[in-house]
Amino acid sequence: MSAKLEAMSKGERLLRMRHSASHVMAQAVLEIFPMAKWAIGPAIDTGFYYDFDLPRPLTPEDLEDVARRMQETVRRGDAFAQRFVDKEEARRIFAGQPYKIELIDGIADERVSLYQQGPFLDLCEGPHVERTDQIGAFKLMSVAGAYWRGDERRPMLQRIYGALFETQQDLDQHLHQLEEARRRDHRRLGRELGLFTSAEEVGAGLPLWLPKGAAVRRILETYIVEEERRRGYQHVYTPHLAKVELYQRSGHWDHYRDSMFPPMVLENEQLVLRPMNCPHHITIYGAGQHSYRELPVRLAELGTMYRYEKSGELAGLSRVRAMTLNDAHIFCRLDQLKDEFLGVLDLIREAYRVLGFRDHWYRLSLRDPADTEKYVQNDAMWDEAERLLHEAMDETDLEYVDAPGEASFYGPKLDVQVRNATGRDETVSTIQIDFHLPERFGLEYIGADGQPHRPVIIHRGVISTMERLMAFLIETYAGVFPVWLAPVQATFIPIADRHLDYARAAARRFIEAGLRVEVDDGQERMSAKIRNAQLQKVPYMLVCGDREVGGGALAVRTRGGQDLGPMPAEAVLRRLLEESKPGAEST
RNA sequence: GCCCGAGUGGCGCAGCGGUAGCGCGGCCGCCUUGUAAGCGGUAGGUCAGGGGUUCGAAUCCCCUCUCGGGCUCCA
Numbered sequence: 001m002s003a004k005l006e007a008m009s010k011g012e013r014l015l016r017m018r019h020s021a022s023h024v025m026a027q028a029v030l031e032i033f034p035m036a037k038w039a040i041g042p043a044i045d046t047g048f049y050y051d052f053d054l055p056r057p058l059t060p061e062d063l064e065d066v067a068r069r070m071q072e073t074v075r076r077g078d079a080f081a082q083r084f085v086d087k088e089e090a091r092r093i094f095a096g097q098p099y100k101i102e103l104i105d106g107i108a109d110e111r112v113s114l115y116q117q118g119p120f121l122d123l124c125e126g127p128h129v130e131r132t133d134q135i136g137a138f139k140l141m142s143v144a145g146a147y148w149r150g151d152e153r154r155p156m157l158q159r160i161y162g163a164l165f166e167t168q169q170d171l172d173q174h175l176h177q178l179e180e181a182r183r184r185d186h187r188r189l190g191r192e193l194g195l196f197t198s199a200e201e202v203g204a205g206l207p208l209w210l211p212k213g214a215a216v217r218r219i220l221e222t223y224i225v226e227e228e229r230r231r232g233y234q235h236v237y238t239p240h241l242a243k244v245e246l247y248q249r250s251g252h253w254d255h256y257r258d259s260m261f262p263p264m265v266l267e268n269e270q271l272v273l274r275p276m277n278c279p280h281h282i283t284i285y286g287a288g289q290h291s292y293r294e295l296p297v298r299l300a301e302l303g304t305m306y307r308y309e310k311s312g313e314l315a316g317l318s319r320v321r322a323m324t325l326n327d328a329h330i331f332c333r334l335d336q337l338k339d340e341f342l343g344v345l346d347l348i349r350e351a352y353r354v355l356g357f358r359d360h361w362y363r364l365s366l367r368d369p370a371d372t373e374k375y376v377q378n379d380a381m382w383d384e385a386e387r388l389l390h391e392a393m394d395e396t397d398l399e400y401v402d403a404p405g406e407a408s409f410y411g412p413k414l415d416v417q418v419r420n421a422t423g424r425d426e427t428v429s430t431i432q433i434d435f436h437l438p439e440r441f442g443l444e445y446i447g448a449d450g451q452p453h454r455p456v457i458i459h460r461g462v463i464s465t466m467e468r469l470m471a472f473l474i475e476t477y478a479g480v481f482p483v484w485l486a487p488v489q490a491t492f493i494p495i496a497d498r499h500l501d502y503a504r505a506a507a508r509r510f511i512e513a514g515l516r517v518e519v520d521d522g523q524e525r526m527s528a529k530i531r532n533a534q535l536q537k538v539p540y541m542l543v544c545g546d547r548e549v550g551g552g553a554l555a556v557r558t559r560g561g562q563d564l565g566p567m568p569a570e571a572v573l574r575r576l577l578e579e580s581k582p583g584a585e586s587t
Numbered sequence: 588g589c590c591c592g593a594g595u596g597g598c599g600c601a602g603c604g605g606u607a608g609c610g611c612g613g614c615c616g617c618c619u620u621g622u623a624a625g626c627g628g629u630a631g632g633u634c635a636g637g638g639g640u641u642c643g644a645a646u647c648c649c650c651u652c653u654c655g656g657g658c659u660c661c662a
Contacts, residue, residue, distance in 0.1 A: 057591060144657030145590025152659045156590050159657070187655095191598080200635070200653050259661080305662095310588045311653095313660060325662065415662095427662055465662050496619040523618085524625080531623035545621055557622055 002130055010166070013129075014136075018043030018164045020080060020117075020128045021070075021135045022050045025160060027120035028069035029054075032062065038122075039099040039148060039157055045423075046174060047138065047163040051146055053099070054158055058143045063160070067140050077133035078118040082126060084111050094123060099148065137171040138164040184421040186474035187316040193479050193536060195470070195487070196317065205314040205321035207467060212487035215516060216473070217466050219485055221302055223582045224326050224351065224463050231347060233300040233328055238280035240304050244270040249440055250279045251376055255409040259307045277303035278459055281329040282441050285455075290445040295455060296332035296340055302466070303327040316471060318426060323465040330458040331443065337456050341392045341414075341431060344460045348416060348429045351462050354583035355469075356476055360418040360428070362398050364389055365406030375409050376436050385433045386412045410436040413459075421475035428472065432459040480559070482586040483539045483579035490576060491533040492519040492554075495526045495545035503544040506554065506569050515576050517542075534559055539579075539586055542572065 005013055022041030025048070030036055033054050041050030085093070087104055090112045094100035100123050104112060115124040117132055129135060139162065146159040165171040182188070190196045195213030202208065209217060225235060244263050247253040252260070256275055263270035274280065281299045290297065304324045313319055332340050352360065367375050367382050375382070389412055393400050400414070407413060413432035417425040434457040437443075444452040463469050473485065483489055490510065494503040503519050510517045518538075520529045526543065533541045543555035553566040579586055 060592090142656055143591060146658045147589075150659070152589070156658075158590075161657080198653090204653065307661085310660070312588060312590095312658085315655090319661075323662070430662075461662065468662060493622090495621060498619080525618095525620055527620090527622060528624050529622095534623055541622075543622070547621080555621080561623085563622060 002134070005129060005134060014164075014166060015043050016127050016129045017134065017136045017166065018048040019126075020132070021138050021162060021164050022048040023080075023115065023117060023120065023122055023124070023128070024070050024073050024132055024135060025066060025140075025162060026050050026052075026122065027073060027118065028066045029160070030120065031069055032065060037097055037099055040103070047141070047161065047165075049159050049161045051148070051157040051159045053155065058158055058160070063140045063143065066160070070138075073118060073132050074135060075133065076118065077131045079131050080115055080117045080126075080128040082113060082115050082128075084113055086110055087112055090114070090123065093121065136164055136166045137168040138162050139171060139175070181421045181423070184475045184478045185316075186318070186421075186471040189474050189479040190317065190470075193474075193487075195474070203321075204311060205309060205319070207317055207320055207322075213470065215487040216481065216485055217470065219582075220463065220466065220469060220473075221326075223354070225300075225302070227347065227351065228298075228300050228328065228462075231298075231343065232296075233298040235300050236281065236284055238277065238284070238301060238303065240306070241271045241273050242279065244272050246279045246283070247272060247274075250282075250437060251410060251440060252276065252279070255374070255376070259309070261306055261308050273306035275305055275307045277301060277305060277325065277327045278329055278437060278457070279441075281327075282437055282443065282457070285329075285331050286441055286443055290331070290455075292333060292445050292447045292453070295445055296330050296336050298328055298330045300326075300328035317467040318420070318471040320465075320467050323467045325461050325465045326463045326469075328460055328462075330460065331438075331445075331455045332458065333445070333453070334456055337388060337433065337458070338392050338395070340458055341389075341433070342395070344431050344458065344462070345396065345398075345414075348431075348462050351429075352416075355463070355473065356482070357418055357428070357472070360416055361425075362393070362400035363403045363406065363415045363417050363427075364393060364400050365408070365413045365415050366402060366404045367407045367412060368405030371405070375407065378436065381435045382412065385435055389414060389433060408432055408459075410434055411459075418472060420472060426468065426472075428464040428468065430459070430461050433457075434459055480537045481539075482584065483576065484582055484584050484586075486537075486539050487516065488518050488536065488538050489515055489580070490517045490540035490542050490572075491529070491536075491538045492517060493526055493529045493533070493541055493543045494519070494521065495543065499544045499546075499549055502549045503542075506542070506544065509569070510573055510576065513573055513577060515573070515580065530557065540572070540576065 019042065026038050026041055029052055035055060037053040039051040041048065087110055090104050091101060094104065103123055112123060113125050115122055115126055115128060141161045141163050144159045144161065145156045148154040148157055163171060163174055165174055193212065194210050196207050196209050198207050244253065252275060260275045261273045263272050284299055285297060302324050306322050309319060309321055330340050366386055393414065411432050411434040413430050415427045416429035418428045419425050438454050438457055443455050445455050447453045492503040492507045494500045500521055507517050507519045522529065530541055537559055539559055541557040543557065548555055548566055552569050554569050554572050555566045556564040556572055578584065
């Protein structure tokens with residue numbers, strides 16, 4: 001490494017290495033396809049990519065060929081040389097390269113920057129390393145389709161992704177992390193642990209919860225409903241469909257129709273599956289009279305809803321077409337808004353603590369000023385809601401980032417983004433301030449002045465949809481659920497047939513006490529039963545043999561591999577009950 | 588939805604023009620067992636579905652469905 005490179009921060013150096021590698025890759029691809037058109041090739045988090053317009057799809061063999069050619073360029077150690085030309089000259093150089101021409105047209109300056117290494121000349125601002133032998137350790141990972149400029153109406157290009165790190169050791173570590181992510185993947189663990197499944201005949205994006213997955217879900221639902229009850233929420237039940245008129249009134253029909261299943265037409269009405277629960281809850285609020293004294297009204301429901309997600313967007317449990325949201329709508333006065341917002345935030349933080357979510361950040365999702373058509377038209381309302389959100393957030397000690405363009409169609413929101421096993425962020429919690437729907441539905445409360453006033457609605461989801469939550473939990477714990485969440489908390493393991501009755505009677509006691517246990521009454525050896533329980537990540541294995549049967553004991557083994565020896569059955573039961581409280585640490 | 592790749596018994600895989608195989612699991616039997624796999628036997632597949640090419644297709648081609656990696660979109 002040169003002194004100049006060494007003087008840089010590691011981040012700056014990596015950026016240059018990765019960006020330089022993308023040029024080296026483009027050179028290799030052009031050697032193979034001289035007629036190729038090439039687009040852009042930036043550095044990304046873990047490496048780099050470059051987009052190409054090629055005469056045929058790339059194969060894995062092509063990637064090997066590209067990598068080989070890249071190594072040759074690296075070996076030569078060609079210098080990266082920058083030079084500047086005026087736009088006219090640049091257009092001549094990149095004649096026949098429509099993507100480059102478009103990029104040139106988009107540059108404000110009259111002068112554009114070019115970089116050359118060996119025979120390869122590219123439109124590029126840099127920066128780069130000095131020579132091609134300084135790009136570090138890389139591996140070409142995959143070929144993917146990507147729209148030119150991320151616009152689905154524009155041509156689909158072929159993108160080659162590469163991973164790149166400073167040293168082979170760093171690269172190996174990264175590849176190892178990817179391997180680890182695959183090991184934690186909720187789709188794989190969901191099958192191995194018997195949590196959920198899907199069936200071609202049922203349909204894409206329509207998961208089926210197996211008994212063990214359903215057990216975990218029930219615990220989560222019970223936990224959150226109880227937590228909400230303590231915080232003054234009232235739970236309701238509402239149907240999963242409604243007349244299309246309801247969504248015309250709410251505005252979903254105008255702004256959200258692409259994500260809705262088409263209407264079912266029968267007799268004289270059209271019914272649609274609901275994509276959101278708010279209209280139903282709003283209708284409940286609107287069905288009665290409300291005094292300012294009874295606000296806020298907090299209506300909650302584990303609301304099942306249906307969204308038509310494009311087929312290519314579906315993914316395991318984290319992106320589905322039928323989902324149940326931990327939903328609630330808070331109807332309050334303007335002067336209560338901030339407290340209610342902070343109350344929801346507090347609930348979110350408490351839930352994350354209990355669930356063990358650590359890696360998350362706060363995103364203030366605002367309207368995109370450049371594309372206001374996507375949203376309901378009411379500038380004053382948007383400005384006020386966004387101002388209030390900022391104000392409320394600034395009152396907390398939380399850091400957050402503004403994200404223009406991420407708002408919901410009816411209002412801005414605070415999203416809590418959680419990082420999953422594959423390193424991708426997804427929204428788990430959301431708090432939305434809504435001045436719009438109260439207007440559309442003519443909602444009112446009677447104020448102290450005896451006059452009708454308009455309430456504000458806070459839409460909020462705390463633990464997300466049960467589907468996405470399940471996916472996160474599986475990945476967070478790599479399937480090793482804490483005792484309070486484990487679908488099976490203990491497996492009783494009788495050593496021989498003569499211990500079966502004892503094991504069953506003991507298990508009965510545990511079940512009556514509210515615990516989730518099983519008896520492994522198979523014909524295998526004890527050690528095979530232990531192995532099975534280990535693979536299923538059952539927290540406790542309770543061995544029943546001659547030594548235990550006499551004294552009312554259970555030989556306790558933890559899934560951590562610890563043999564705790566015989567313990568009184570009652571002591572084990574108490575311990576399990578203690579660890580079954582929401583958020584309890586498992587030993 | 589778009590680009591690329593993949594679908595073989597419940598699961599993991601082999602076979603890639605000439606009559607469908609392995610491991611795990613399942614079932615039956617034997618063993619009666621002490622902290623991560625006891626032994627033996629046996630059943631189970633319209634090779635995702637449909638169409639085509641061929642004397643012959645799991646293998647080649649086309650369409651559909653599902654899954655995966657991305658893009659766009661999103662809880």
